[in-house]
Amino acid sequence: MGKFKGFWSFLSEQGRDLPLPRELVDGKTLVLTGANVGLGIEASTHFANKKPSLLIATCRDTVKCEQTLEVLRKRCTGTQPSSLDSWPLELSSFDNVRSFVDRFGAEGPERLNILVANAGTFTPVYARTQDNWEVILQVNYLSIALLSILLLPHLLRSATSDDPSRLVLVSSLGHYLAGPMLTGSQNWDHVLGAINAENFGVSGASRYNLSKLLQVAFVRELSARLPSPTPLVVTTVDPGFCHSSLQRELEKYWLLRMVLGFVKWLLRARTSEMGSRNLVYAALATNAQAMHGKYMSSCEVVEECDYLLSAEGKAFSERLWGETIEVLSNVDGRVSQIVSSYLPAR
Template sequence: MARFNVIQFIREQWKTLPVCSGDVSSKAIMLTGTNVGVGLEAAVHFAGMKPQLLLATCRDEEKCKRTREVVLERTVLDNYPEDSTKVASWPLNLNTFDSVREFADRFAAEALAGAQLNILVANAGVYMQSYTKTRDGWELMLQVNYLSTALLSILMLPYLIKSSNVDSPSRLVVVSSLGHYFGSRKLTGTDKWTSILGTINDENFCGSIDRYVLSKLLDVMFIRELVARLPEPTPVVACTVNPGFCRSRLFRDTETKWYTRPFASFLNYSPLSRTSEEGSRTLLHAAIGGEDSAIHGRYLSGCEVLEESSYLFTPEGKAFSGRLWTETVDLLSKVDNRVPGIIKQNLRVD
C-alpha cells in the first residue's frame, strides 16, 4: 500500500532507466496511441527488435500512415528493409465503441500473423480541460482512458490466450499514471452510489484533473480485477505502468487557453520531466522484461514494481473495485455481444 511521495517521485524522475530488449522475433505486438509521445517512442523501440508483427494504432488513417513512415524511417529501413511489411498501422479511435468493435472485426478477418497476439500495450489516452461527451454518451476521458481500453482488452483477450504458452505467457499492459494515487479524492460514500459509472459520468461530479487521475485509478482496478479472475497458471501476464512525468503531447489541450499555457510550459520545460523516449522504457519493461510472477497484476513505475494506491486495499476500495468490474462488464456486454462469451470462456467465476 502506498501514497504519493514527493521525494520518491523526484528520485525516480532523475533515475536513468534501462532500455529493455529481448528476442521478440516470433511475437506479434499491438500498441495503441502511437502517433506521438511515449507511444511513438515505444513503437520505434519495438520495431527495432524485429518482431514478427508490430501493429501500431492511431486515431485515423492519416496519422496511421505518417506513424508507419516515421517508425520505418527510424528503424526498419536501416535494419531490415525486406521486413518492412512486419510494421502495420491501423486506425483505432477510442472515442467511440464502434471503432473498437470494427478494429476487433478487422483483426479477426484479416488474421495478421495468423491472428497471433503476444503483447498488447494499451497506451492511448487523453486529457481534456472541459467536460466533453462522446457520441456514445460518456465523458471523453472516462471512455477513452477506461471504458474503451477495457473493451479492447477484453476483445483481444482470446488472441492473447491462444498465443500464450507455459514458457512465455502473453502480456497485457495498460498505461496508467502516477496520478492514480490521487484518483480516490472524490470517492467518498461510494457504497450509497446507485451507479459507479453513472455517477462518475455526471458533469458535476468533479473537475478535469480529478476526472483524469480517477480514470487512471480505474485502469489499475480493472487490471487487478481481471488478474483475480484469470486461471492459474496464468496464460496472460497483466499489469499497469506509469511512464512518469514526460515531455509529451498528452496535455496538449492545456495549450489552447491562455490561463493554462503556463501549465503546458511547465510540463515541457520542467527539469523534473523526462523525455518521451525515457518514458517509453517502462512500457518496454512491462511488455518484455521482468519476471512474470513479479509483475502480474502489479503497477510498474521507473521499470520497477511499486505499491499501488492505498485506497485499493481499504474495505471501501475493495468493494468499489468489485462493483466497478461488474458494472463495466455489464455495460460492455451491451456494447458488444462477444464480451459475455469471452468472460465466460476465459475467466474464472467470481
C-alpha cells in the same frame, strides 16, 4: 516512482535512467495504441527495433497511420517493412473498437502476444462521446476495457507455458489522487453512471486521474480471474511525468503553455523516450509472473493507491468490474461469452 514519498524523492526518480529490456520480440505480434506521438511513437520504435513478426501501431485515423508508418520505417531501417503496420483505432467510439477487433480477427495473424493500451486523453472540458459517455471515461477506461476483453482470446491462444502473453495498460501516478473522489461510492446506485455525470469531479484533471484509477482497478480484477500461473500477464504502468502532447488542450493558451513548461522543467519531466521504457519493460521483462496484476513505476512493481488496497476500494473494484462487464456486454455480445469462458468469478 511509487507512492509519493516527498518532493526530493520524486525529483530523483524523475531523473533516473530507466532500463531498456534486451529481449527481442521476434516471432511475436504486438498491438500498441496511440502510436503517432508521445510515449506511443517512442515505445513503437523500441518494439519495431526488436524484430517483431508484426507490430500494429494504431492511430486515430488513416492519415496519422500513414505518417506513423513512415516515421517508424525511417527510424527502424533494419526492420522488414512488412513487419510494421498501422491501423486506425478511435477509442471514443465503441463501434470503432469493435471494427478494429473484427479486422484483427479477419486480417490479423493467428497470434497476438502483446497488447499495449497506451492511448489516452486529457481534456479540461466536460464532453460526451457519440456513445453518451464522458470522453475521458470512455477513451481512457471503457474502450480500453472493451479492447482488452475482445482481444483476450487472441492473447490467451498465443501464450505458451514458458512465455505468457502480455497486456499492459498505461495508467498514471495521478491515480493516487483519485481515491477521495470515490468516498461513499458504496451508496451510489451505479458507479459508472455516477462518474459519467457532469457534476461529478471538479475538473478535467480529476476526471483524468480517476480514469487512471479505474484502469488499475480493472487490472486487479482481470488478473485475479486468470489462472495461476497465468497465461496472460496483465499490468498497469505509470510512465512518470513526461514531455508529450497530453496537455495539448491547455498548451493552446500561451500563459498555460509557459506555466506548464516551467512545471515540466521544475519536475524534471522525462523525455517521451525515457517514459516509454516503462511500457517496453512491462511488456518484455522476464520476471513476468511477479508483475501480474501489479502497478509498476520506474520499471518496478510498487503499491497502488491506498484506496484500492482498502476494504472499501476492493469492494468498489469488484462492483466496477461487474458494471463494466454489464455495460460492455450491451455494446458487444462477445464480452459476456469471453467472460464466462475465460474469466470465471473469483
